[in-house]
Amino acid sequence: MWTKDKILTREQLPATLDGWRAAGRKVVFTNGCFDLLHLGHVDYLEQARHLGDALVVGLNTDASVSCLKPGRPIQDEAARARILASLAFVDAVVLFGEPTPLELIELVQPDVLVKGDDYSIEAIVGHEVVLAHGGTVRTVALVPGYSTSRIVARILATQ
Numbered sequence: 811m812w813t814k815d816k817i818l819t820r821e822q823l824p825a826t827l828d829g830w831r832a833a834g835r836k837v838v839f840t841n842g843c844f845d846l847l848h849l850g851h852v853d854y855l856e857q858a859r860h861l862g863d864a865l866v867v868g869l870n871t872d873a874s875v876s877c878l879k880p881g882r883p884i885q886d887e888a889a890r891a892r893i894l895a896s897l898a899f900v901d902a903v904v905l906f907g908e909p910t911p912l913e914l915i916e917l918v919q920p921d922v923l924v925k926g927d928d929y930s931i932e933a934i935v936g937h938e939v940v941l942a943h944g945g946t947v948r949t950v951a952l953v954p955g956y957s958t959s960r961i962v963a964r965i966l967a968t969q
């Protein structure tokens with residue numbers, strides 16, 4: 811499979827989900843901006859993948875990121891999507907342009923919803939939807955010291 815084939819539209823996603831579920835695969839969902847991919851992201855995504863049998867990553871579009879994080883993203887959505895898709899433990903990447911992934915989560919109906927433990931369970935968008943459908947909501951411990959913001963700050967400090 812070519813990495814670009816993992817990058818799906820919302821229209822393409824249902825058929826992929828149906829195939830996975832027909833094969834008995836538990837679907838894990840997470841989301842984020844993933845601007846500059848770092849060790850924390852890699853550790854977190856790999857752990858998320860191992861909470862089920864297929865990992866779908868909802869990726870904020872450039873417009874969505876810009877609303878959440880002024881001046882960002884540094885890498886555009888095409889680059890961020892392709893880099894995420896290149897990870898062996900990421901099975902699908904789907905862009906979303908809304909401020910939150912709620913609509914996408916309602917479409918995916920994941921068996922497991924995951925975020926880093928910088929979020930409480932109650933602060934994770936979509937937790938009610940997933941719990942109401944019998945799914946689970948999990949957090950993964952952060953790798954200390956890693957964030958896109960810190961990388962940016964370190965680079966700026968060298969200027």
Ligand SMILES: Nc1ncnc2c1ncn2[C@@H]1O[C@H](COP(=O)(O)OP(=O)(O)OP(=O)(O)O)[C@@H](O)[C@H]1O
Nearest residue numbers: 842843844845850854925926952953956957958959
């Ligand atoms: N150090 C880390 N260890 C594990 N998971 C992380 C870490 N940093 C971010 N994550 C997780 O990665 C996902 C995407 O987060 P995000 O794209 O905001 O990364 P970030 O590095 O925190 O970016 P920023 O510094 O711009 O906030 C979130 O679920 C977040 O919990």
Ligand SMILES: O=P(O)(O)O[C@@H]1O[C@H]([C@H](O)CO)[C@@H](O)[C@H](O)[C@@H]1O
Nearest residue numbers: 841842843844909910911933934935
């Ligand atoms: O990369 P971030 O900032 O961790 O990702 C955000 O996560 C929000 C989260 O799901 C709230 O529980 C989400 O609403 C936002 O769109 C970003 O994906």
